Amino acid sequence: MPATSSYPPKIPHPPAETLDLVTIMRTLGDPVRLQIVRLLGDGRPRVCNELSGALGIPPSTGSYHLRLLRMAGVTRTEAKGTERLITLRRDELDERFPGLVDVLIRG
Amino acid sequence: MPATSSYPPKIPHPPAETLDLVTIMRTLGDPVRLQIVRLLGDGRPRVCNELSGALGIPPSTGSYHLRLLRMAGVTRTEAKGTERLITLRRDELDERFPGLVDVLIRG
Numbered sequence: 001m002p003a004t005s006s007y008p009p010k011i012p013h014p015p016a017e018t019l020d021l022v023t024i025m026r027t028l029g030d031p032v033r034l035q036i037v038r039l040l041g042d043g044r045p046r047v048c049n050e051l052s053g054a055l056g057i058p059p060s061t062g063s064y065h066l067r068l069l070r071m072a073g074v075t076r077t078e079a080k081g082t083e084r085l086i087t088l089r090r091d092e093l094d095e096r097f098p099g100l101v102d103v104l105i106r107g
Numbered sequence: 108m109p110a111t112s113s114y115p116p117k118i119p120h121p122p123a124e125t126l127d128l129v130t131i132m133r134t135l136g137d138p139v140r141l142q143i144v145r146l147l148g149d150g151r152p153r154v155c156n157e158l159s160g161a162l163g164i165p166p167s168t169g170s171y172h173l174r175l176l177r178m179a180g181v182t183r184t185e186a187k188g189t190e191r192l193i194t195l196r197r198d199e200l201d202e203r204f205p206g207l208v209d210v211l212i213r214g
Binding site: 021022023024025026027028029030031034097098099100102103104106 | 128129130131134135136137138141204206210211
């Protein structure tokens with residue numbers, strides 16, 4: 001097994017310096033995804049099931065939206081044991097696009 | 108002719124209180140439209156041809172993007188003689204979504 005492999009497999013995230021405002025705006029131009037960001041705005045990590053339950057959507061649908069948020073660089077998903085904990089990439093977003101998260105959470 | 112008609116025909120704009128953050132985010136999740144907002148960020152009114160020229164796009168394409176921005180409540184189009192002058196609805200956006208325009212223009 002090559003030394004670079006890991007288990008569990010690493011969940012991909014775009015680096016902070018590649019985050020793109022257009023991509024983020026397009027990704028958040030959706031009521032479910034904006035609502036997820038607002039739920040995560042309190043800083044508490046959540047699993048997909050909790051977010052989906054709070055929004056009244058099937059976990060499969062929640063998982064789809066969470067993947068888009070992660071790929072846009074808005075959220076971070078970390079494997080912890082059997083769970084995948086989702087958080088907002090707040091510090092990185094605040095540094096790249098000051099004020100954006102505040103607008104989203106307040107709006 | 109009914110008393111409610113007018114010439115030139117009134118250009119429709121959504122009232123400030125109906126502006127929706129999801130719609131605005133979705134509309135601005137496009138590189139051309141975000142660029143138009145940045146150009147208008149200096150407060151100077153512009154006509155479609157000037158904006159299109161600055162972006163290197165055909166006026167018909169510019170007109171399409173400007174219509175979407177107007178319908179989302181991001182810009183205002185006012186007929187002045189034969190010209191249609193476009194401005195950012197900055198005060199109304201600042202009041203409804205404080206910080207949003209700053210993020211867009213700075214980002």
